[in-house]
Amino acid sequence: MTTKPVIGFIGLGIMGKPMSHNLLQAGYPLVVYTRTKTKIAEMVKEGAQGATTPREVGEKSKIVITMLPDSPQVEEVILGENGVLEGVDKGEIVIDMSSIDPFSTKQIGEALSLKGVEMLDAPVSGGEEGAIKGELSIMVGGKREIFDKCLPIFQVLGKNITYTGELGSGEMTKLVNQIIVAVNLAALCEAFTLGAKAGLKAETIYQAIRGGMAGSKVMDMKVPRFEERNFTPGFKIDLHLKDLKNALSTAREMRVPLPFTSGVEQIMIALSGKGKGDKDHGAMIEFFEELSQVEVK
DSSP, X not given: OOOOOOEEEEXXXXXXXXXXXXXXXXXXXXXXXXXXXXXXXXXXXXXXEEOSSHHHHHHHOSEEEEOOSSHHHHHHHHHSTTOXXXXXXXXXXXXXXXXXXXXXXXXXXXXXXXXXXXXXXXOEESHHHHHHHTOEEEEEESOHHHHHHHHHHHHHHEEEEEEEESTXXXXXXXXXXXXXXXXXXXXXXXXXXXXXXXTOOHHHHHHXXXXXXXXXXXXXXXXXXXXXTOOOOSSBHHHHHXXXXXXXXXXXXXXXXXXXXXXXXXXXXXXXXXXXXXXXXXXXXXXXXXXXXXXXX
């Protein structure tokens, strides 16, 4: 019987905690770290081993997974003082499953490679529900042989797992995904607000158009939230705003115009400025409702 490698997991937020839980349930020995000690304690109760620094995670693990908010946090945890880089040995693997700037991913990968450590970037889509169910979509960049080696781990965490190419290509694919979701969501909010102003019920519109070209998974997931006024975060506005910032900065470097993405970013900035950044990104509907003086329901 093959012994499963010890996995280090850094980041126990909305996504990281259920992902860690699923790895434990699948029989992987787990070492966890996050800044909030109570979250570490919760995972220790489930059978994980706690760590006091990212370096300790690296020392005690063969494969380290990071699931953090943005590029600066990933860089700090991996490359900073007492970071993962100081603890890992040659031949070990770091998998960043955060959604960050692809250029940052490549810089981190280069630093790890100098120590003989391999890296995969493997951002995910599917939100908290997908993380809980182990049904995430995972887009993975890096060396093909390292992807193949880590595939059993990805299969615990997700269902749609795609090898996208060289290191950084996973993050680039995720940015494409986030642009499509954001613009689709903004179009839904705009259109359903128009319908509400005309006196139409959201459910009526939804049932009428869901089977045609306008139908989408975004519509299936978010229209019920509009109706229920449920904006408990599955994916926060501020996190989606971060992804759009990364998409726009990456596109700027590549000289690719993203006019619709820029417009949606401004809407999310306005909502975040009003203290709504911790709401689900479906709360974008409130931007259009306020302008139109109508509530979608």
